[in-house]
Amino acid sequence: MSVTEILFFFLSALAVFSAVMVLVSKSPVHSVLWLIAVFFAISGHYVLLNAQFLAIVNLIVYAGAIMVLFLFVIMLMNLNAETEPQKHMWMKLAGVISGGCLLIILVSMVRQAVDLPGKTALMKEGNIGLIGNLGKALFSDYVVPFEITSVLFLSAMVGAVVIGKKE
Amino acid sequence: MPIQYYIYLCLTLFTIGIVGVLTRRNAIIVFMCIELMLNAVNLLLVAFSKMHHGAALVKDATSSVGIEGQLFVFFIMVVAAAEVSVGLAIIVMLYRNTHSVDINFLNRLKN
Amino acid sequence: MNAIIVSGLLGVIMMFSGIVLKNRSAITNLAAIGLLLLLIANILGTYGICTISINTHNMLRFEKFGMFFNSIAFAATLLYVLLSGRDLERTGVNTGEYYALIFFVLCGVSILSSFNGLLMLFLGIEILSIPLYILTGADKRNLRSNEASLKYFLMGSFSTGIMLMGITLIYGATGYFDLGHSPVVPSTGEQRATFLEVAGILLLFASMCFKVSAAPFHFWTPDVYDGAPSVFTSFMATVVKASGFIAFVRLFDRHGNELGPGPTWSLLLGFVIIATLLVGNITAVFQQSVKRMLAYSSIAQAGFMLFALYGNNDLAKEGILLYSVAYCLATIGIFAILIRMNDYTFDGFNGLAKTQPVLAITNTVFLLSLAGIPLTAGFFAKYYMLASAVKAGASLWLVIVAVIFAAVSVYYYFRVIQAMYFKDGDPATAPIGTGFKAMLILMAALIILFGIFPSMVLGAFYF
Amino acid sequence: MIPVLLISIPLVTGLVGFFLKEGATARGWALLSSLITLAVAIAGVFFYPRHQLNFDAAWLPDLGSRLTLQMDGMGKMLCLLTAISFPVIFIATYKNNYKNPGSFYALMLLSQAGLTGVFTAGDALLFYFFWELALIPVYFLCSLWGGEKRIAVTFKFFIYTFIGSLLMLTGILYVYFHTPDHSFSMQSFYHTQLEPGKASLAFWLFFLAFAIKMPVFPFHTWQPDTYEQSPTAVTMVLSGIMVKMGVFAVIRWLLPVFPDASTSFADIIIILSVIGMLYASLIAIRQDDIKRLIAYSSIAHIGLMSAAIFTHNATGLEGVMVQMFNHGINVIGLWIVADTIEQQLGTRKFSELGGLAQKAPALAILLVVMALANIALPLTNAFVGEFLMFNGLFQYNLWMAAIAGISVILAAAYTLNMVQKILYGSTTAVTANAGDLRPNVQWILVLLALLVIVLGIYPQPLIDLAKDTVAAVLGK
């Protein structure tokens, strides 16, 4: 078992465990922290896959900006474990079972896929994940969507203003 | 790494996200679970991108095949950020009016 | 490209209009002028005159079908602003921002009508959706509006997640994000080589079903349409929904691919269509609020529009355009009248024919059109949908089920007509101006005109 | 040009009618319009050459549908019936006061346009259009000016028939896509070969629409309620002309389009029709309401028509066509009597009536004439039609004819029952002060009675009119 593999499995286990902890934590703050742990694990995967740019962006945008925003909101609302009443047991059960069904059925499809075995994700090698290559592509072939995302941001901004503004 | 591993991992994370959406009542946590789903997608995209890249490299050493996957991830992150700003604004607005973020109490609209 | 750029720019202009213009009706007028400009720009673009051309690297593809739909959407929005602009001003203080958001939505509409790849589809849908989350919650003091907004947002984000997973799986299977390469047309059941792709397509399909509120992904629709301020419901239920269908149809278009829709695909769509028709029509029957009834009716109409997907031929494309026209005209009209009513229940309409005969008669035309009665545009809309399905060799049973549900739909549409004409009451309405009435009459006349000569719409599409 | 005029005169005058506010003006306008239409119809049927009776223009080129209007023998006959009926109805109900008279008469004229359109359409899609155009004004007429339970009843009627017509539309679509030239024209439909299984499904889609309209047992339950609740002028349109739409449509659009299916399902339909005849007749015996009795009687008569159609027998078909015309005349006459009684005495219950023969001899005589026509007494017009239809049925199956014949006996029973309960016996509290017919009603009834007798003695012109259609329908 190579180092890559060990790292892969470790990060995977961490990601899954943290994700589960996001669910089961009573306190929203804990959930946020566990989610950040998931993001770190995923960033680790990005590094393994030699997608350094995304690894960094992931950390900055998700773990850094978004999760902080979440934390702020949670703090602002002063939410704690007691404020969230539990769902009915059967509802939880139904959620888990249906989620499990979806997982099983998707996994079974993947397992049946005849063209997948033998295909591997290139680890460490390959330089498409480097910022230079990505940037080149982004500002040449992908310039239109890039510009269009500005509309998205504008609308999000207007939206936040509309919602947040006091009347 | 065999691509299946990534698929299984990402599907698992994705499903955990879905289960979170289904089982939690706190709107913020639900929203976080959705973010988790998006992250699972992102990871899978990167893995696929590397898979295609690897396949293309065999034929052409200078190939940039697979880069579109990583760019897609970039766009997803952008959209997610925008969504978060709007989403949190909505949640805060609701909290201001009801002093609760419990989605189970959202049932004025039904039938 | 004209449409995307101009609508984006107009959005920015409207954003700042609130600062410059203090008079709200001036903002509305500005928006109307902007929409007119947008419409003109798009029509010019359609005919290749004064086109801003940008190398989109095959991200967008401008076809007559999409461009024409843009015109329909812009024209419908223009009508909508002219009819309901005054009501929009009353919704809150941020009139300029609302219009800005509407223009951003139209930008999304333009992208969805010309996307050429899953990335642009995704972006278009997000640009379309995010402003809507906000517009839904525009009535900030109203808990129903808040609730609708949050529900819409949560479920919309969830469906985005599903869509992204679908796109990812397709990418994993084919290595491409654009329609040209990726055989996104579902293959037949026998060709199971690319299970990954199938799973992706199904997830993508599910998320698109969500956007067009096809059962069983329709649940957000009644709550959101009901909770949102009526002015915005009108917009969401018409232009936005129609553009969702255009995206759906374009996505699953045969697109020169040899792989036609196979039996499995028909089967799946058949289930969705029947479920949608069932849920929409049957649930609408017992509603007490006209607004909520219209929400369910929009689901029911979606069931019919899904036939365009089922048919997936020329007739279907023509039909979905005609359907958009008919449906937008009628629904915008009904909502414009509904907004002026003080009481949204059916009883609130009692005796309208006596106090406001013009409203009653035009409303009747709109309702008849929605019900698909001949001599209204709605008839030919439904006709094309069914015809495309029959032409595609659909099982007659499916069509029969559809027409039976169409008959059920008569029940709830006619309840409004009955209330207006056959029952006594003194419905209170907001003041109604002559211009408003004239607009309504114009729209009703258009509906009847298209009901007699549908070729007028379709002729414009062809030439 | 004639059919265009026949449709457009009532259409245009009807639309104008909406803007008339005064009762007298609206009435006069409607009457004038209907009389002009009648003149045109008479001219068209009797004096104009054949090519004047056809019209063809482009309508929806990309759909394969044209604005084709034509009048063959059956078309002529039914157009004539429509054109005669409307002035008759207007005159007979001239004194009835309606709120919103302008709209009332306008809707009546619109329905006339729709009916004429149905009878002349030579294009399936156009046919469907007129089919609905005829229905919608009637829905509004019933719901706005009807009896107490009008809203629910007419709504049921509307939805019921609407389901039928939508199914028919499905069938039309289906056949359309199998026409050789992708056209809705009647000729293309006639020349379409469908595979048997699909043809039978499409056949039933068509038939259901027509069966609901006619109505054929067991799709008839909308009918008595609707007839009862509608204002009588509308009931006359409904039962005098509108039910003929169903019969007409079967002859024009069912038999020639699905020759094989209609042969193979003939047994079922004939059996249903015959059951319906007996069933409706039996129910009619127990009715206590003039309108409901006439309604059930009408179901029985229509049952015979539908049975006769499916015998695929030329004689029977001629009978059906003759009877379409005659039944229209007769049933309108009966409704006029029913309306007079209701307007004058405020009741339609037999149990409250009686002895009117003493008080209103003119009404008595005319009612008896109409009643005799209803039971198809020889030398009344209905006899000829029923004679031919029974003849056709007999040639199809002796036992069917014999069983169906029982309804002839039952018809005598319930019709005479009605006559007796209304006219004979001693007067009741309600009828003690009854007066006789108003002049307008009386003269219209006399006119109808004359038609009844003249067509009963000399029916040959009607039979001759029917012949070319029969040949076309069975000739395929």
Added chain:
Amino acid sequence: MNKLALLVPLFPLIGFLVNGLGRKSLSKSAISVIGCGAILASFAISVMLFFDVKTNGGTVTTLFSFISADSFQVPFAFQIDQLSVIFLLIITGIGFLIHLYSSAYMHEEEPQHFGRYFAYLNLFVFSMLLLVMGANYVIMFIGWEGVGLCSYLLIGFWFKNDNYNYAAKKAFVMNRIGDLGFLLAVFWLLFKLGSASYSDVFANVSNLSSGDITAITILLFVGAMGKSAQIPLYTWLPDAMAGPTPVSALIHAATMVTAGIYMIARSNILYTMAPATQTLVAIVGLATAIFAATIALKQNDIKKVLAYSTVSQLGYMFLGLGVGAYTGAVFHVMTHAFFKALLFLGAGSVIHAMHHEQDIRRMGGLRRYMPITHITFLLACLAIAGIPPFSGFFSKDEILTAAYTQNPLYYYIGVAGALMTAFYMFRLYALTFLGGFRGTHEQEHHLHESPWQMTLPLIVLAVLSTLGGFLGIPEVFAADAHSLDHFLQPIFAESTRLAEHQHLGTSQEWLMMGGTTLAIVIVILLAVRRYRNYRAAETENTGVSKLLEHKWYVDELYDALIVNPLNALAGFFKNIVEKSGIDGLVNGAGRLVGYGSRQLRLLQSGQVGNYILVMVLAMVVFILIWFNDQNIMRFISKIF
């Protein structure tokens, strides 16, 4: 002469129109002159036609094409031949007398109703003339139904009385039952031969299979059963006595009820070729003759007795037809028309005098007050009883003799019936005219002989009843003296040729005649003796008497077996099947939608979690559908 035939029905039609339309403006005398005059004119022309036919034979006149359908032609044509001219004479002749009689009998009516009465009567004559003059079965059917209508109108003439109306309706409906049979027979003929004209039908009989002929004849006979009041469709006739008495005389004795006889006589070739039907006709006729006679024995209403007597006599006529004695049957029609019309008119005279009292138990001794009526009535009774040389003797004897040659049993039963006839007729006679008056004093005070308009017809008919028999003198009395037989010979020639006729020995025939006559005389004496000094019995009848008095409870039986079940069925249809069944299904579909709506609404719980749960499950289902498409398709195709 052809055109002349048209005038025969035309006059009554004009009379109908004039009297009908002018009933409010014309005076009673004008009405009666028009009414009677029209018939008289017809009679005159009928006489001319008679002589014409006698010299030139029959003719067919086509007016216009009545129905010219795809597969057959029905011309509106009249056939004047020996058979129809005889009937023309009877109809117009007796019709005229009865019209004349009516002008006095109905004089109390208001002018309006008086006019209505004559209009109906004229219309009846018109229809009856159509019936006999028609040159095909369809025209005959027109007349057939037309007389039914007039019968209906006249029975219910006094429409204020609901019982009369019921009787009228019953008559019409029962006739319709028969008419259906007639109609089916016509269809059969049209189907097989493409024509219903007598000439075509009789010429092409050979093209029909024996099954066809049997069926057609039976169906025609069903029609005759209705019109001519044979078992089982006879019950309307006694009830029809609700009409004015002259009507009973004209319609329910002399003319309309003999239409069945006419029809079978007209179709004699068909019947001759269908021996099974003939047997049926004979048996039904005989059974009716006996059955009605038994009922007549115990009836107390003067008109009811005559009504059952009519039924019984009609039975004899059918017996005659059944055994192939067509001439005899027609002969009996004729003589019966004379004496039965006379009886009814006489009864009418009595009723008129008694102020509408019809119960013979309250009469008696009327001979003192009403001599002409008495004498003529007595003559008629003798005629019907079959005492030589009155007319009834000859005609009845001819039938019975013919019956003997077919089957002696027919003869014996027939004679038994004749004895009963004699008995009840003389019971009637004795109760009415003999003994002392049993009515109220007031009635006695008003008893009077009727005016000349009434007595004149009585006298004329009495003469005819007495002498009419000499038209058909049997072979045994004088060879070749049967003038009616000679006259009708062309009509029945074919049948006579086909059927083998045995002839009885002369001595046997004498013996039978003598024996029968003797027996009848004895019965008459018995009856007169028994009822001459009748006193109303206090005790109720029991046993057979009660059964007879209640007409064997046939009406009740019909009610229980047919009318009531049918009514119940109709009620069941109306209240249960229609409301809950069919309409219930229709409304049920609507309610199902409503129910579904209420249930489906619950799915819309308002909970985001539930919504998303359904979405997730739906995705699972989508994938499952994708992988099981073929199974699902197979399943679906199995359903449809």
